Amino acid sequence: MTQQDNSQTHADASPDATAPTASTGSPMSNASRPENEASKTDVPDSQERKPEIDPSESTSAATGDHPADPPVPMPEAGPAPAASANDSQDSAPPTPQPEPTALAAGTEPTALAAGDEPPAGVTATIAPERFQTGAKSVSLFSGFKTPKMLRWMRVLEEIGGWESTLQQDSDSELKKRSLALRYRAMAGEKLAKLLPEGYALVREAGRRALGMRHYDVQMIGGISLFEGSIAEMQTGEGKTLTATLPLYIHSLVGKGAHLATVNDYLAKRDAEWMMPIFHMLGVSVGIIQTPDDQGSRRKSYSSAITYGTAKEFGFDFLRDRLLLRAQNRIQTEMLGDGGGGFTDSGDKPVMRGMHFCLVDEADSILIDEARTPLIIGSIEDTVRDQIVETYRWASKHASEYELDDHFTIDDDTKQYELTARGRQKVRSLPKSDLVRTMGLVDLYEYTERAVKVHREFLLDRQYVVRPGDKGEDEIVIVDEFTGRLAEGRKWRDGIHQAIEAKEGLDISVPTGQAARITVQDLFLRYNHLAGMTGTAATSAGELRRIYRTPVLRVPTNRPPQRKQLSDRVFGALLTKFRAIVDEVKEIHATGRPILIGTRSIDKSEILSRMLDEIGIEHEVLNANNVEREAEIVSEAGGLGRVTVATNMAGRGTDIKLSDDIVALGGMHVICTELHDAARIDRQLIGRCGRQGDPGSYRQYLSLDDDILKGGLGPDKAERLKSRGENLEGSVDSYAKLFRKAQRKVEKKHFRDRMVLLHHEKERKKMQREIGQDPYLDTPD
Numbered sequence: 001m002t003q004q005d006n007s008q009t010h011a012d013a014s015p016d017a018t019a020p021t022a023s024t025g026s027p028m029s030n031a032s033r034p035e036n037e038a039s040k041t042d043v044p045d046s047q048e049r050k051p052e053i054d055p056s057e058s059t060s061a062a063t064g065d066h067p068a069d070p071p072v073p074m075p076e077a078g079p080a081p082a083a084s085a086n087d088s089q090d091s092a093p094p095t096p097q098p099e100p101t102a103l104a105a106g107t108e109p110t111a112l113a114a115g116d117e118p119p120a121g122v123t124a125t126i127a128p129e130r131f132q133t134g135a136k137s138v139s140l141f142s143g144f145k146t147p148k149m150l151r152w153m154r155v156l157e158e159i160g161g162w163e164s165t166l167q168q169d170s171d172s173e174l175k176k177r178s179l180a181l182r183y184r185a186m187a188g189e190k191l192a193k194l195l196p197e198g199y200a201l202v203r204e205a206g207r208r209a210l211g212m213r214h215y216d217v218q219m220i221g222g223i224s225l226f227e228g229s230i231a232e233m234q235t236g237e238g239k240t241l242t243a244t245l246p247l248y249i250h251s252l253v254g255k256g257a258h259l260a261t262v263n264d265y266l267a268k269r270d271a272e273w274m275m276p277i278f279h280m281l282g283v284s285v286g287i288i289q290t291p292d293d294q295g296s297r298r299k300s301y302s303s304a305i306t307y308g309t310a311k312e313f314g315f316d317f318l319r320d321r322l323l324l325r326a327q328n329r330i331q332t333e334m335l336g337d338g339g340g341g342f343t344d345s346g347d348k349p350v351m352r353g354m355h356f357c358l359v360d361e362a363d364s365i366l367i368d369e370a371r372t373p374l375i376i377g378s379i380e381d382t383v384r385d386q387i388v389e390t391y392r393w394a395s396k397h398a399s400e401y402e403l404d405d406h407f408t409i410d411d412d413t414k415q416y417e418l419t420a421r422g423r424q425k426v427r428s429l430p431k432s433d434l435v436r437t438m439g440l441v442d443l444y445e446y447t448e449r450a451v452k453v454h455r456e457f458l459l460d461r462q463y464v465v466r467p468g469d470k471g472e473d474e475i476v477i478v479d480e481f482t483g484r485l486a487e488g489r490k491w492r493d494g495i496h497q498a499i500e501a502k503e504g505l506d507i508s509v510p511t512g513q514a515a516r517i518t519v520q521d522l523f524l525r526y527n528h529l530a531g532m533t534g535t536a537a538t539s540a541g542e543l544r545r546i547y548r549t550p551v552l553r554v555p556t557n558r559p560p561q562r563k564q565l566s567d568r569v570f571g572a573l574l575t576k577f578r579a580i581v582d583e584v585k586e587i588h589a590t591g592r593p594i595l596i597g598t599r600s601i602d603k604s605e606i607l608s609r610m611l612d613e614i615g616i617e618h619e620v621l622n623a624n625n626v627e628r629e630a631e632i633v634s635e636a637g638g639l640g641r642v643t644v645a646t647n648m649a650g651r652g653t654d655i656k657l658s659d660d661i662v663a664l665g666g667m668h669v670i671c672t673e674l675h676d677a678a679r680i681d682r683q684l685i686g687r688c689g690r691q692g693d694p695g696s697y698r699q700y701l702s703l704d705d706d707i708l709k710g711g712l713g714p715d716k717a718e719r720l721k722s723r724g725e726n727l728e729g730s731v732d733s734y735a736k737l738f739r740k741a742q743r744k745v746e747k748k749h750f751r752d753r754m755v756l757l758h759h760e761k762e763r764k765k766m767q768r769e770i771g772q773d774p775y776l777d778t779p780d
């Protein structure tokens with residue numbers, strides 16, 4: 001990577017026109033280079049929680065190859081005896097308690113049988129026997145008689161003890177109680193002491209304001225979150241409602257409680273959904289959205305509770321830090337107790353310290369997104385025109401280069417390298433004056449990148465072209481994990497600009513980096529950190545080592561009834577899609593709703609055309625029709641509905657079923673391909689069988705699937721692909737190979753994250769030694 005290229009990795013995405021611009025970028029190539037400049041600000045970072053990492057450690061322990069089995073269900077224990085008759089939750093007959101190991105054949109296996117050890121890294125799995133609120137004898141599975149569990153049981157009982165009293169209170173009396181708790185917390189009383197009453201208040205407010213009384217499993221999840229765990233709750237078990245508990249209790253001390261989620265849509269949806277609970281308790285809620293200006297951000301952060309994305313929290317931290325350094329106040333205000341110098345107006349930081357953060361989708365944010373640091377750019381590049389023209393020149397000729405003749409691709413690193421003939425071609429191509437003045441080595445790099453982009457980055461698969469805010473078309477990445485458009489995010493290492501050149505768009509040459517922070521550093525700066533996820537078990541080791549957060553698996557409220565149908569493997573995409581269409585036809589005839597998940601927009605559209613051909617009415621949900629998302633989702637569980645979706649139908653998509661549909665067997669989910677992370681597959685599967693509903697799912701695979709290339713290498717993948725071209729029917733015996741390939745890809749991503757962490761750690765250490773601010777004085 002050349003000096004120029006490095007500066008190109010950081011592009012503009014700031015919502016604030018006057019503030020420095022923000023983007024993502026790679027620190028890898030310059031991670032350990034010292035800044036030549038003399039020290040600027042000495043920033044002690046005593047407030048950071050220290051991770052425990054050693055990239056040399058074995059990867060298998062951290063990635064944990066254990067499947068995240070669904071936990072055993074826990075019957076609602078029933079609250080205080082005086083529960084009112086008009087409370088439907090309370091008056092409902094208790095759910096029968098199943099034998100943990102005896103689910104019906106075909107349903108998913110239970111998490112752990114009595115006496116089993118939890119998967120590597122999972123601190124504990126709560127078993128139903130342990131949570132008989134009020135029961136005299138609390139029998140525990142062997143191996144889990146931890147004092148912590150017993151203590152939580154007692155807290156749950158204490159919370160239950162408040163219930164009858166609170167139910168008799170008027171709304172204003174509830175609010176008064178909440179205010180009284182706040183005074184006590186601000187006066188220094190320990191939150192742990194206030195927790196039973198606080199959680200009981202939130203539960204009562206949930207019941208009144210939203211008609212949702214927190215289940216006992218959610219209360220236990222909430223207690224574990226208060227104590228800094230990552231709570232693993234199955235999809236559809238109500239993480240949104242559970243989050244209200246720790247957010248409320250931490251908000252009482254008046255230093256702000258943040259909920260970090262994966263995108264603006266979820267931040268807004270969850271905040272607005274839960275707001276009535278908080279308002280009933282006199283607690284203010286702010287929402288940060290990407291386009292917000294500094295003024296409205298400051299207002300949102302001044303609320304007791306703030307919902308936003310991890311990315312926005314990170315950029316706000318960096319922008320504040322730049323501002324404070326400009327004002328020379330960084331030590332006293334930013335690193336103080338979090339409240340120093342904050343007012344609601346003027347040229348002030350927008351945040352008021354980092355007190356508590358609850359990370360929703362913890363594995364996605366703390367692990368997947370942790371591969372890319374957040375970077376704010378600033379420096380004007382004098383050679384901008386030259387760079388733009390070189391991108392265009394390289395793109396124009398990219399398709400003239402032949403594999404093996406002009407360039408090679410390294411199987412392991414996926415790096416493109418020009419051969420001697422390729423380099424010769426670069427030298428002989430016609431060039432403008434500006435391009436000619438670029439160094440030869442740079443021209444080779446621009447060419448290699450352009451060839452890579454032309455071969456690997458496809459319109460409507462990895463990205464879409466869409467009119468931007470300023471009217472010009474722009475590239476928007478389609479997030480592989482969420483299927484949504486990743487607003488404001490850019491590929492690093494010049495890839496984004498090479499794609500802009502390929503599509504003939506304006507090239508967004510970035511402007512160097514003024515400040516940056518890794519996701520790990522960002523969250524380790526919070527005094528208190530907790531997380532929720534549907535699927536953390538596979539990442540438990542990594543989460544514990546990096547963030548020091550134990551993973552706790554919370555049982556489901558009702559027994560899961562989701563059936564897994566056996567995997568089906570086909571030779572090629574088309575035969576696979578035909579088989580999928582046949583299955584859709586068959587199940588559609590029964591009236592059950594069907595959700596089909598695809599890995600990309602173009603594949604969702606191919607399937608849609610095939611369904612059109614046989615006259616099956618359906619909806620398509622992908623990043624191209626976000627506007628109709630709510631409508632499509634609200635109807636997806638209806639009689640005879642068929643929905644083809646990208647990963648957008650993942651997290652946050654709550655598909656409700658009527659009693660008729662439940663009687664028919666619930667929703668059927670068809671997964672058309674494996675994703676790079678098994679977690680994403682499970683998110684899609686989690687759209688059916690929610691809250692104990694019946695449902696089924698099946699995984700379809702084909703020998704030309706991308707996962708084989710990523711996991712087994714291009715040669716082996718190519719061999720399998722050509723073998724598949726001549727296959728007619730299904731070859732289901734290959735199924736294991738795909739899971740193996742997926743595990744390999746997961747391990748590779750894990751290694752990348754560890755290398756990034758290691759470099760960052762070294763860089764920060766060195767910068768501190770020479771008195772620099774590791775967030776601001778980033779070498780570029």
Ligand SMILES: Nc1ncnc2c1ncn2[C@@H]1O[C@H](COP(=O)(O)OP(=O)(O)OP(=O)(O)O)[C@@H](O)[C@H]1O
Nearest residue numbers: 212213214215235236237238239240534651652654
């Ligand atoms: N205590 C409760 N009482 C009644 N309904 C509840 C309760 N908790 C959750 N629900 C319902 O469960 C459904 C799923 O909730 P939510 O979307 O928060 O789940 P989730 O765990 O975030 O799922 P996912 O990970 O799939 O997004 C919602 O329809 C919600 O109304």
